[in-house]
Amino acid sequence: MMRSLVLFALGLSKVAYAAVIDQELDEGIPDTGLDTGPWTAGQVPPIAQMITANDFQIAAKNSMRARDYAYFRTGVLDEITYINNLNIWKKIRLNGFSFSDVSDVNLATTILGYEFSAPFFFAPAASAGRAHPDAEASIIRAAGNAGILYVPSISSTLDIEEKAAAAVDGQIMFHQQYIWSNDTRLRDELARIEAGGFRALFLTVDNTGVVGVRSRYERFSNSGNSAHSSSFTIEALNHLRTLTDLPIVPKGLKTAHDIKLCAELGFPAVYLSNHGGRQVDGVPTAVEILLDLHLQYPEVFDQIEIYTDGGVRRGTHIMALLALGVRAVGMGRPPIFANVFGEAGVTRLINILRQEMITEMMNMGQADVNHWFGNTTFINTRQIELEYFGAPLSVPTSSTPFIHPSPPGGSGSASNVTAKRGTMYMAMD
């Protein structure tokens, strides 16, 4: 502020004002000491200053048109769910264990049977071109070169064929689809997605008929009609399944009930999401619904893969969700904000997240991501349970289950979550 005033006093007001952005007050994200004072409003800052996923959001706020930033940033109504997504991590305690060999770190895993270099992916987020002229192509290339899954939105800046053409050699992508009320359009796009080589469909089912009332963005534009079907029943869902050979993953489930339902309907995976707090204000966070699922339908974790997202900004957030039984964790806003730097920004974001995971996993004593899935020994979620259910779910009063040292060579099956779960409700023997 001082600096701007001085420049102004010197008659240098054409030199744009420094952008002083209060990360905590303005954006609800933790202050980690990023100094925006020397930045020039309307320009991207030096990429070397991007140290955390949240830094890219501040860079985007500083450099994007106000209406475009508002479109990316907005939640629905009072953004209670949006903020809760970002804050739920404050109530989780991680249990780290000493005395283990963490010299061999592994983040690689499979998502829907395909191999990726990490258990996080980039979620569908519309209109990437608002951040960078390369639009989705820079996210595709960064993800492809890093072996990370990206699932572009059907409401992308680029069309389906352009996205397919932007893929790097051997890159596996899934594609998102909405249930358009125009059936011709729906079928036409499904065929083009298949022809484009995308391996699976994230079918978004939380956006029926209308988009949420996104007040922050409505200051620039009316939300209005989404052109999505408003009568998407189980019958319609079953009919849609006959229209494509691609595996379908329903995205935007927001209750344990709907997850159980989709498991019973035979989907290979489901995607638990509140759409980044953009559809219904007041719906729970993914962590709360995962706890509910553990309570009501624990068998589901063994039947299908579960993906989730919402407010994930740190390696530790990914680790907490894996420990709760999730197979892969999505991020919507971080890559589209990082994309103000184009491919280099998205690559840097991936490296930041990978490094955070590697470092924290090593420091917690378990450096193979395949030992994290459903391994609730790593987390204590009782503060959330107490708030959400009125009482902690777990019977034992120990904050950290006792773990017997494993016999040499007896590390167990990486993909078997049955044995790993259960620790939440009963004391380890």
Ligand SMILES: Cc1cc2nc3c(=O)[nH]c(=O)nc-3n(C[C@H](O)[C@H](O)[C@H](O)COP(=O)(O)O)c2cc1C
């Ligand atoms: C700007 C923006 C556009 C989005 N567009 C879509 C979309 O086209 N299809 C979809 O299924 N989800 C969409 N989402 C939701 C994301 O896939 C994801 O669920 C959400 O962003 C996760 O929360 P996060 O942004 O806190 O990571 C969008 C989210 C944002 C922020």
Ligand SMILES: *[C@@H]1O[C@H](CO)[C@@H](O)[C@H](O)[C@H]1NC(C)=O
């Ligand atoms: C429905 O979609 C088709 C294919 O995209 C398009 O040609 C047609 O104009 C659409 N119909 C309406 C009523 O929008």
Ligand SMILES: *[C@@H]1O[C@H](CO)[C@@H](O)[C@H](O)[C@H]1NC(C)=O
């Ligand atoms: C869960 O984590 C603990 C602590 O590191 C470890 O001892 C145990 O082997 C893990 N369980 C599985 C099934 O990987």
Ligand SMILES: *[C@@H]1O[C@H](CO)[C@@H](O)[C@H](O)[C@H]1NC(C)=O
């Ligand atoms: C997982 O482990 C449980 C308990 O040891 C066992 O009953 C089950 O058959 C295993 N499932 C798979 C898929 O390996």
